[in-house]
Amino acid sequence: MDIREIAKRMCAKGKGILAADESTGTIAKRFKSINVENLEKNRLIFRQTLFNSSGMKDYIGGVILFDETIKQKTTLGLTIPELIKQHGSIPGIKVDKGAKPMAGSNEETITEGLDGLRERLKEYYDLGARFTKWRAVYKISNKYPSLQSIKSNAHALARYSALVQEAKMVPIVEPEVLMDGSHDIDKCYKVTTDVLNECYNELEIHKVDLKGTVLKPNMIIPGSECKNKSSSQEIAEKTLDCLKKNVPSDVPGIAFLSGGQSEIEASKNLNEINKINNSNFLITFSYGRGLQASALKEFGKDQENLKNIQMAFNHRAKMNGLSSKGEWLEDLEKGSAA
Numbered sequence: 001m002d003i004r005e006i007a008k009r010m011c012a013k014g015k016g017i018l019a020a021d022e023s024t025g026t027i028a029k030r031f032k033s034i035n036v037e038n039l040e041k042n043r044l045i046f047r048q049t050l051f052n053s054s055g056m057k058d059y060i061g062g063v064i065l066f067d068e069t070i071k072q073k074t075t076l077g078l079t080i081p082e083l084i085k086q087h088g089s090i091p092g093i094k095v096d097k098g099a100k101p102m103a104g105s106n107e108e109t110i111t112e113g114l115d116g117l118r119e120r121l122k123e124y125y126d127l128g129a130r131f132t133k134w135r136a137v138y139k140i141s142n143k144y145p146s147l148q149s150i151k152s153n154a155h156a157l158a159r160y161s162a163l164v165q166e167a168k169m170v171p172i173v174e175p176e177v178l179m180d181g182s183h184d185i186d187k188c189y190k191v192t193t194d195v196l197n198e199c200y201n202e203l204e205i206h207k208v209d210l211k212g213t214v215l216k217p218n219m220i221i222p223g224s225e226c227k228n229k230s231s232s233q234e235i236a237e238k239t240l241d242c243l244k245k246n247v248p249s250d251v252p253g254i255a256f257l258s259g260g261q262s263e264i265e266a267s268k269n270l271n272e273i274n275k276i277n278n279s280n281f282l283i284t285f286s287y288g289r290g291l292q293a294s295a296l297k298e299f300g301k302d303q304e305n306l307k308n309i310q311m312a313f314n315h316r317a318k319m320n321g322l323s324s325k326g327e328w329l330e331d332l333e334k335g336s337a338a
């Protein structure tokens with residue numbers, strides 16, 4: 001399948017992306033919160049249980065994996081990429097090597113992983129991956145993000161994207177403006193505007209075919225410590241406005257990160273955005289915590305009760321699938337673990 005087709009399939013109406021690419025360090029934090037030991041076996045069981053859920057087929061167009069996971073064999077006999085494909089979804093892979101302190105602006109980060117990337121991409125393609133992810137991180141404060149952070153992270157995202165398309169895969173371009181801090185929603189709008197502009201500037205210089213990419217941005221939201229809370233309507237209006245003004249129309253799909261929103265907030269905000277979406281973008285989810293938090297809790301309660309883990313996951317997958325069409329309703333959450 002050509003990359004433009006893959007990008008559209010990943011974000012097909014009613015579907016979104018499951019971000020299950022937590023690094024070993026991040027999944028350690030998630031497991032610690034539910035008192036589960038961070039062993040390879042436990043990581044495999046939790047993830048294969050999600051990927052083997054009935055909700056995959058209807059609501060999940062793609063799954064982002066971590067290096068360890070894409071190479072694992074399930075206890076069901078199939079490899080992880082085979083299991084994902086069997087459920088009608090596309091395997092993808094996180095290829096960055098993490099956000100590292102940036103020389104010259106030590107409180108900010110630059111995402112690493114370009115060295116040797118061409119060779120790693122070939123290996124991942126052979127393992128079944130058809131799309132990839134690279135996450136750049138921007139922090140908001142009085143002095144940040146710096147121009148250095150905006151420029152260097154955009155440059156890295158563009159070099160990554162060009163290499164990924166050369167390897168016949170779709171790059172997910174993820175510039176994440178963090179929710180941490182007391183800034184208001186308009187500051188988030190302004191910083192996200194600057195970040196997106198610089199990213200698309202660099203993608204153009206690096207001759208990236210935008211029709212074969214997916215954008216994974218943050219929503220336009222006040223900082224988590226901001227006193228002025230915003231309604232879902234305001235978040236939706238400002239997010240859609242920011243995307244329409246700053247994302248070239250050739251980009252086929254936009255799949256948000258959940259970024260620390262609760263499961264229900266993430267569904268509700270995505271739903272509000274799709275209710276007013278008058279753009280040509282397919283707008284959907286690429287959630288990690290927003291899809292997995294309830295399932296993770298069930299895994300903590302009883303690691304062997306696969307049915308409960310899958311029920312929790314199926315519910316979130318369905319809710320977000322509805323939100324990607326603007327058809328989610330608060331009443332549908334009644335009685336759910338979230």
Ligand code: 13P
Pocket residue numbers: 019135174257258259260286287288289290
């Ligand atoms: P969250 O949805 O938990 O923010 O994770 C998405 C992701 O992949 C961050 O890179």
